[in-house]
Amino acid sequence: MKYIIAVIKPHRLEHVREALASLGIEGMTVSEVKGHGRQKGHTEVYRGAEYVVNFLPKVKIEIATTEDMLDKALEAIQEAAKTGQIGDGKIFVLPIEKTIRVRTGETDRDAL
């Protein structure tokens, strides 16, 4: 199984969720994060003091998925998250060794 970590622009989250849902992928965990990359932060000025806000708001989506769904999922995320502008984000795929559903104790494929 694979662990997809996708960092995207916040307002694309709903699109991505829908795109994944249409593939039958419902399970995901989302968190608010701050990102830094090519797209730099911005400067806020408070009474003449400049504060560079180096990090921009992003949303991180984590999805455990089976190998067979992986490519479709990646494609769906990429398409739904894309605005074509800098800062659209990244997708990382990591290996999972084990998955457990807390409620039932089922593991791996059955746990999703």
Added chain:
Amino acid sequence: MKYIIAVIKPHRLEHVREALASLGIEGMTVSEVKGHGRQKGHTEVYRGAEYVVNFLPKVKIEIATTEDMLDKALEAIQEAAKTGQIGDGKIFVLPIEKTIRVRTGETDRDAL
């Protein structure tokens, strides 16, 4: 070493922490996340406008642990997090290649 990612119901966090502590596992990193899965969100209505809140509050626990503690840790988490109701969450295990303690530079097992 293994990296455990457990997504659980927020009010079970304290139980899980205690269960792990009783195994001697103290180190962990926790974050507030939002989850989507079988347990769907809810609908909020504001002056007639319905907003579907697709994501529910969950807590994500990350624990780096040695292979020998892994199974005990997984069991402890599962037991402590379980309410038997939908939305209890998932546990994922990922491989870790290296661990460092910032303060001392110790690595791997010594770094925990």
Added chain:
Amino acid sequence: MKYIIAVIKPHRLEHVREALASLGIEGMTVSEVKGHGRQKGHTEVYRGAEYVVNFLPKVKIEIATTEDMLDKALEAIQEAAKTGQIGDGKIFVLPIEKTIRVRTGETDRDAL
């Protein structure tokens, strides 16, 4: 490619970002987390009721990087995050199987 997860003290974030920038590493994703470890929480008292806050504020940095930059990056983070006091944090390295830039579809090294 490798996925670095570093949990550090919040006020060291800016140092770490600068240290990495000086190595040419700009891309990173940051989130506010709570940590538990050797450094224990604290007790807050409200009208005589004691609440143990077991978790302390930390910052989690996630950086996808190529193998060749890995050691330099780890060193830079360690140095910049270190205060020498308990609770300075940990660094974990996980394997990445695939990286994609959403905007362009570029993968792996090109995606960073």
Added chain:
Amino acid sequence: MMSMKKLKIFAGALAASGLLMAGPALAEEAKLDTGNTAWMLTSTALVLMMTIPGLALFYGGMVRKKNVLATMAQSFAITALMTVLWMIAGYSIAFSDGGSLNSFWGGLSNAFLVDMTKDKINGSIPDSVFMTFQMTFAIITPALITGAFAERMKFSSMLVFMGLWMLIVYAPITHWVWGGGFLGDAGVLDFAGGTVVHINAGVAGLVSAYVLGKRIGFGQENMAPHNLVLSIIGASLLWVGWFGFNAGSAVAADTSAGMAMAVTQIATAAAALSWMIVEWMLRGKPSVLGLISGAVAGLVAITPASGFVDPTGALILGLIAGAVCFWGATGLKHMLGYDDSLDAFGVHGVGGIVGALLTGVFARKAIGGTPGLIEGNAAQVWVQFEGIIATIVYCAIATFIILKVIDMIMGLRVSKEQEIEGLDFTLHGETVHD
């Protein structure tokens, strides 16, 4: 018919007779009542508090977090701008004697408050107090409109719009009703501003919502209020401050003020309960937003009636207003399909109309000197209706033209990117960091 008008005319007569200009004459000193003045000083503070922080919070809590500072900044900047414009020209347009055109506006003879000598008395209070009290009405009325176009208007265009609107729409209509103009003469009852303030702001809001168009993502994205704690504080301060608005409109600390306060409290409470119950029955849960919206609806509806109805009339009026405004902010809005973001029309427009009409129904001779429908005077409802129509027509047309002209010259809406990123940062360069 209205206490404010009465006062004004009285003061006008005094002024005409030259007494007011005569410096610290004994006759005048005798006129000032410290009790009335104390209450009007207080009322002015209370009405200012309605806009900042009251309305700023009420609206600020209902937008998305990325727009909270920008939304509150609108109320705050409007407070500053209207103050200066009212001093420069607004007060003169509204409350001066416009000579041959007096039915329609008051002219510019009192621009920069040149006639407002320190010792000038207006009724039984200093003219400076009356001017400032009225200024706070000229502040909150434009501020109410901002609810209609929240989360998408340019700050610069908003300032220009509000400045023009106050001078061209608000000040003249105020003159019509309270300043000696034709609606007051026709006998329209509007104790504290149901027509002048609420219908006016509500209609201007409706027109703005149409002209600006919907927010990006309206109907699809989650636009839930980000923090109703702020809105509860805001609604509470509106309620408290409204005592100054309604009881202050007696321009005295007398039995009229006392009864106005009592009926305001009763109608507001009734409307809050009424909205709550209707929502509870129809939707299964009594929402907090509903509860506070109902209270505001009640405050709006009792505003024109507050010097004319008795407690039982207020109770019924409140119960009706809560239910009707519930429909205004839920049913009507969705039927018509505009994006009045924070229901400036659904609450203030609808509530103002309901209140103005019911004033004609529940007015009692023993309270405000004029009987209403329940005491057999059906004609009063018709007079009220005329007042409503005149206000709606003039306000709608003038607002539309002002907005279109500004749109041509400088545009009204922020860019798509700005709207998505949020107005706090893109317009003001600041964000909430927590």
Added chain:
Amino acid sequence: MMSMKKLKIFAGALAASGLLMAGPALAEEAKLDTGNTAWMLTSTALVLMMTIPGLALFYGGMVRKKNVLATMAQSFAITALMTVLWMIAGYSIAFSDGGSLNSFWGGLSNAFLVDMTKDKINGSIPDSVFMTFQMTFAIITPALITGAFAERMKFSSMLVFMGLWMLIVYAPITHWVWGGGFLGDAGVLDFAGGTVVHINAGVAGLVSAYVLGKRIGFGQENMAPHNLVLSIIGASLLWVGWFGFNAGSAVAADTSAGMAMAVTQIATAAAALSWMIVEWMLRGKPSVLGLISGAVAGLVAITPASGFVDPTGALILGLIAGAVCFWGATGLKHMLGYDDSLDAFGVHGVGGIVGALLTGVFARKAIGGTPGLIEGNAAQVWVQFEGIIATIVYCAIATFIILKVIDMIMGLRVSKEQEIEGLDFTLHGETVHD
């Protein structure tokens, strides 16, 4: 003995003599004092502000985040409900002449305020103002109780409970002390409501906490106040609004009001410092919650005394109240083991009792006309004690019965799942999104 009672009796006499009903007679016009009326209009606004947003924020900041809207909604809904019930029957029960039963209640002769003509004067202010001022007391007293059962009561049952409680407990006790009832006749000193409001609410809170039981997880889970910023704002507005509560209870803008304001300020400050110092010494840190709780304790304790003590008496009273309430909200609560979530009893009950007793100690003839223990009148302490006991006994029994009956009919507590998920969403369908 109390200014409010005096006033009422005076008005009653006038009413009996038929003067008040005689329409706009000259005699009446002469009675209205605009200065006193101005202050009472203001005081009414201030006391309303104590509940919304004051108390709503004070309590809202102390609960867990998942319950903040529900907690604030309680204060807001109570404001609406009590307003209507006070108009319908409460004012009549509390302040009418109950005929043969006048020692115990005022009857329903003034239900729906039928006697409150516009020009009716009560003392030197309009009856409409006195009615509304008293209404704000009938609002805050039930609202105070909600602190005891925060985070676990059904909204519907809460409304039913509060409605019954106000009519059955609050209005009669008010009549006993201020409306011509037996406690006032016995000479109990309660200037602004130490017994009527605070002991009453505190005891009702204690009973509720027992009947409803502890919150799930009490003593194990982290129930730390989620945002004391809100509580600081709330405590501050309580302090400011309390000027209306205490100095307003003089029902005039006179030297009695002035002294009441001065001693309120001094006692409150002394109690805040006293709680702070005791906590600092015993626990090592002066908490912010302690500082504001101390201030509220001082406000509560000076309430009955505010028309009777001098500044030095107020200083000592405040110092004692702060320390004793610190013990009430920390030691006592843990000893007895109930879950009075936000210390309605620990602060209002304990503070009210301390204040009522110390009023008997520090009362000075030169201030309020009655000497206390320090001027040799030990009997006054005993009279105060009687007032306390009568209130506690009646309130405790009646509250218990009302709660038990409601529990049987519709239940008092939310379900376990609702309590865990939080009342904001489960009761009101809303959440704070940030």
Added chain:
Amino acid sequence: MMSMKKLKIFAGALAASGLLMAGPALAEEAKLDTGNTAWMLTSTALVLMMTIPGLALFYGGMVRKKNVLATMAQSFAITALMTVLWMIAGYSIAFSDGGSLNSFWGGLSNAFLVDMTKDKINGSIPDSVFMTFQMTFAIITPALITGAFAERMKFSSMLVFMGLWMLIVYAPITHWVWGGGFLGDAGVLDFAGGTVVHINAGVAGLVSAYVLGKRIGFGQENMAPHNLVLSIIGASLLWVGWFGFNAGSAVAADTSAGMAMAVTQIATAAAALSWMIVEWMLRGKPSVLGLISGAVAGLVAITPASGFVDPTGALILGLIAGAVCFWGATGLKHMLGYDDSLDAFGVHGVGGIVGALLTGVFARKAIGGTPGLIEGNAAQVWVQFEGIIATIVYCAIATFIILKVIDMIMGLRVSKEQEIEGLDFTLHGETVHD
């Protein structure tokens, strides 16, 4: 020259003639004006509201989140401490007759308010009201200083410093200007406290910022205001409350109060717009913090002038003050390189100086009895200048000495670790949980 002084002297004369002590003599009863008393009771509540919650929120929103409770606690604790100290000695030092030393201080003859009998009248209001009104000024002035050393001072040392500062610096300077001292005699115009309150607090802030040194990370770390929503609420309540501050300084509900309210409103609005426009032009965006800072700058600057200038003078004064304080809080601060965290000096010091000088320029005989430069009386500017210099010199030296002594005995700053972890937890043991 100032209304407050006038009043005081009048009362002093009465007291000297024994009338005030004579118990409830008819002569006195005649003196109390209920309207004036009503307004002063209200003003006192308004000025208290300026500090808590007004200033507490204004400052609390500007610090980093880890220090928000500690920052608000400073204002709250100061409110409590100053109340007690003012009662014990401050009022006596400021407003008693100091005999041979009367030019410099009032002595301790009225310590513990021993002379303040219940029925003592001061002008036309109870002495208890005047004492409490002045108390609220003695509260806000120290509280303003806390902005300069926010986020780094020990709570204990802060309390000691503020207590000493109020007694040694504030009370005597108040005596100089309003209590019969040498500055009032010299003809310095300070209607509501430009010199006494704002220059005084600003200079003390500047000295504190120097003595305490910069915050760790100043100039490198992100110290952006954590939540300007709080600051907007705070600035709004400051604005509303300032009506009590300025119009209340007329110590009557008269034409002087009315005009003071009007010019306060106008100058404040003008300054808000002026700061906004200057910032918009120079930095490209009109920040919300700028808008509210401009309003506060206007409030500060109009304070000394509010009883002396006319609306047009206020307009110009406001426009100047907004622009100059923009420079004070941006240019000047960076030039001099101190860390006045929340611009206590940049806004209150600079605004106070601008206001005091412009009072000498724009004063009009028809408003306050004294002509200014524009009416040909250039000397008044010089007199104003003397007042400013005397205040700055005495305040700076005394503040410096007090701070240095405290530093030696108990230290001023928290430890480095405490500063990094945040004062909320390390000083008070509490945090905001959301």
